[in-house]
Amino acid sequence: MHEWALAEAIISSASKIATQEGLKEVIEVKIKVGELQQVEIDILEFALSELKKDIFKNAIFTIETVKAELKCRICGHQWVFSKDKLDVDSAEAIHFVPETAHAYIKCPRCGSPDFEILRGRGVWLESIRGVK
């Protein structure tokens, strides 16, 4: 349920940008959500719908899920994260702080925890469309 906190962050960030761009009404906000963090899309959508007001009143929030791709810094191997390989506690840890992945996930080829999260981490504000 910390999706609510992320929703607030999205609205707050989108407001700032809308103000900067002089939008009177926001039509669409595109958001990307990385799979690594396993944000519950339903809850995020619900939170956004509850939180939207003023210039966001009629805005549509489009959420795109992005596969989490990891790349080993030691052997170069690149792979897609799958939560099925994690136990509940590790998955929960990564849900709160995606960087704890470095404690629970190892490169499937060489076993190193020294990997880069290429994409699919956290929540990202992609674009805002509206009327000036």
Place this chain on the structure above:
Amino acid sequence: MHEWALAEAIISSASKIATQEGLKEVIEVKIKVGELQQVEIDILEFALSELKKDIFKNAIFTIETVKAELKCRICGHQWVFSKDKLDVDSAEAIHFVPETAHAYIKCPRCGSPDFEILRGRGVWLESIRGVK
């Protein structure tokens, strides 16, 4: 004169790539050199010409200089590095270890040393062209 060490690194790295790509002869190696580090292009060229042999015998080394652009993480200001603003010792330090820039260069707008080196740092192997 540590340009020589960088030249060796370039040749060694280029060799590995040429082997991987199955090149019998290398025609051109493109190198980028960042201004921040103030590598002496003449010396680098001389070192490369002395060091090139075997499949590199007839290779041309093209060196492109890249302006060093810095971006402040605090205020977002972006600027181009100019060595004229540095004293000799600081310039020498940055020549050896570009990261010491964080001791000698501050954001001209807000004074922070917390900036990102967007480009123009160090030596980079850009491309290799040759005959299989």
Place this chain on the structure above:
Amino acid sequence: MADPRIGIIDKRLEKVKRVIAVSSGKGGVGKSLIASTLALTLSQKNRSVGLFDVDFTSPSTHIILGIQNVKPKEEKGLIPADAHGIKYVSIINYSGEEALPLRGADVSNALIELFAITRWETLDFLIMDMPPGISDATLDMIRFVKKIEFLVVSTPSQLAFETVKKLLKLLLELKVPLVGVVENMKMKESNFVKTHVEALDVPFLGEIPFDPKVEEAFGNANALVNTVFAKRLTDIALKVFP
């Protein structure tokens, strides 16, 4: 386009009066012990206090304070756990016994994440236990936390003060508010640190003796507040945070 987490940090700290980063540059000078005991002692003096352990690759405050089996709650974000009356957040709840090797960029990301989702309630003080080094965590604290103040710890050793001096110079140059410097693990008289700190026009807050008994009190908050260490720290705290 934008990382939505960054803009919300100020709001998450809105109800916190003072945010104090217990920092040093140098490791092993007593940052974690001071941060933990300071939180405990201020809380016992009826201040509302939070403690955020930001040394992600080697968290220690849970050991010092004996915090086990308490976890932040999830409620529209992360609600800090309650430990000895302190609002408490540490990555240990998520990394546990595992080694957590984090590059600087990961430290930065984890810090932003935790700041963005944690709902600190009304607090007089939020104490941050900082990692050693002058690196991502220190730079991000300056960057993202508008109301940050640094409380810097040194030991009498030249080696510690050499790094502390560099940190102080940096903070002064950036005009980051400095509570002052505590000299910890004093074993014999000397004015070395005090003189140099005052020469930089930074408040010297006081000395804490080396206390051979303090380690025995780890894990037991009642024993900890009764150590010589804690008593000296409390004297300093009451003077500095009246």
Place this chain on the structure above:
Amino acid sequence: MADPRIGIIDKRLEKVKRVIAVSSGKGGVGKSLIASTLALTLSQKNRSVGLFDVDFTSPSTHIILGIQNVKPKEEKGLIPADAHGIKYVSIINYSGEEALPLRGADVSNALIELFAITRWETLDFLIMDMPPGISDATLDMIRFVKKIEFLVVSTPSQLAFETVKKLLKLLLELKVPLVGVVENMKMKESNFVKTHVEALDVPFLGEIPFDPKVEEAFGNANALVNTVFAKRLTDIALKVFP
């Protein structure tokens, strides 16, 4: 396409027999003092020794060994300075009195740069003084230096060993060669560290007492080798590196 520096690192260390990273995870446990004194004492026992100070944001070895006014030479690269018979490289020659705030990615970059341009000659030992934390420098040492071995330092404190344990687990899991663990600043008898180290099947190399005189010897190599600290370290070194 490629960073040409990375591929040359092995070649630069070609003539070095053993590369020893003095590491801990924890700060303030004596890594710098042990790395410096180990380099000095091995060199006096007629081994050819290099010392590379990799704690870029708080370099200390130059203070411990009193290394001043010597600089690496430039000759087709960087030729380490000569200090008390030790081949020596530290960023202090380039950062001087200034604070050097480096993010992890900068630490990584500076490390790669210095490895790529420094021409270490024939050496029995290259000792690396590591920064605290399990972060970029540690990860890069494992990543780039094929012949790295870790010599891990702990103190008797739970706080130190907690982090050391995590570092050991990581190194064991990654099959990085481990010389073993030295327990430093021993003040009273206890088997806590030894027992736990041996339970992990890691060599426990020995104990070094807390030596209240060691700090007075800083800056004076002759005085330093005659401290109780140095003598105990030498005993351990001769046993471990016969």
